[in-house]
Amino acid sequence: MAVSKDDHGPLWRRRTSKGDFAAWLAWLIGAAVVAVCFSLISDKTIWEFVWSAPREAADLGSRMIPPDWSYSTQLWRPLWDTFNIATLGTAIALIISVPVAFCAARNTTPSTSVVRPIALFVIAASRSINSLIWALLLVVIVGPGVFAGVLAIAFRSIGFCGKLLYEAIEEIDVPPVEAVTATGASSGQVLTYGVAPQIMPAFAGISVFRWDINIRESTILGLVGAGGIGLQLSASINNLDWSRVAVILIAILATVIVSEWLSAKIRGALT
């Protein structure tokens, strides 16, 4: 806060003149960087293709409408697979991420010098590889199909769930843990009776949150051959069968809306 004087007395201003100048300079530099980025992208863009976008959109629309509704009967199995990829993948990730999180949390890790860095590395490595790239690798290893998708989702989610979970573990209240320890409980009993009840709400919230994200992710894993509705989508796109693409997109839209509604319901029930 700064005050400047004019003929009528003191006048309140948000910043000093120096502060005003610094803020203005920061905005200027930011705007310049963004402008440079845009001009570099513009150099790499073939603008004729961009300008033809409305025509392309109209063309695409005319091919997609009317959607090929009769195709929708063949989509139940891929949708079921998509749902399973997300659900089983999340379940596997949760099972693995619990011990990882306990090893990564500063207050429960068995050793800060060896186990904790390993657990943190597992979390970081799993998080920084996108599930599509995991799928790309896993399709080569376990073969194309739903199983590769389940594993891809699981591997990507371990880091996500593990990170949020270990942060929740680090924030727990100490007195209940001390109380349970004081009764002479073994370390396993301390975990189940002192720590676990405290992180249960966080655990449930994290699983529903990640499941919701995974439903979205599992719709595209088929593009690289890892099962689910993406398989049908990429086949239809490659055949330029846009009326089927429209049906698939509507199916994905419905799935995502249902999953969002469901996870909102579960979250509401939990709190």
Add this chain to the structure above:
Amino acid sequence: MTVTTQTSHAPARNYWRRPPIIANPRLRWALGLGLGIYLAAAIGTLDINWIRVAEGWPRAERFFSGFMPPDFFARGDAILSGLLESLWMTVAATALGVLISVPVAIGGARNVAPMPIYLFCRSLMALSRTFHEVLIAIFFVKLFGFGPFAGVATLTMATVGFYAKLLAEDIEAINVSQSEAIRATGASWLQWLDYAIRPQVRPRAIGLAVYRLDINFRESAIIGIVGAGGIGATLNTAFDRYEFDTAAAILLIIIGIVMAAEYTSGIIRKAVQ
């Protein structure tokens, strides 16, 4: 907490049992049974080809031996230009996305906007969040042609869905007394936005922007696979040419940058909040 009295031959005494998570026993059993049936059905239809999985190990070995050693230099120019393109795309899309998001977020906050505008902005957010970035990229590549423009359009759209939603939630959670105080001074609606709302959401707005910058870089590595430019396009080319050593180098670079970005964005977010 359940305290049950034991009525067996042993001397009667109270003992404590951990309360179940779901209090209603009927619901508890029904949920457990339903879960069991679902798991059986899901795993039953998984169709795991165990013979193929068993073959997986030698295949994986061959695959990863192709990765070793990562070759950073054979296609160094392509990697560098792909990386720079990803960076430009990330910055441009984040800036444009935030610029579009701010009015949408203000319109999507129930305590600022009237009902029709609120519903419109909320459905805009929902729409841009529904489809995965890769699906949107496929369509933008079809519309705008191959290259970074389609990528920027995709990332911008994804940014709006994310940023506007979280910012709107933050605007809805502001401290009311401050906003009333500014109103009481006779401030106009714009002044009210500028002096009552903006200072309260500023730290989170900056934090979210940095976080989104981080996410957009990650996503830019993926949407290139379907033709939307950036390092993902270089990665895809490397895979298509079976240049697995180059692909390994690109993956390592992506992991390194993502980790560095996450670390710095964490520091920046901590500093502003």
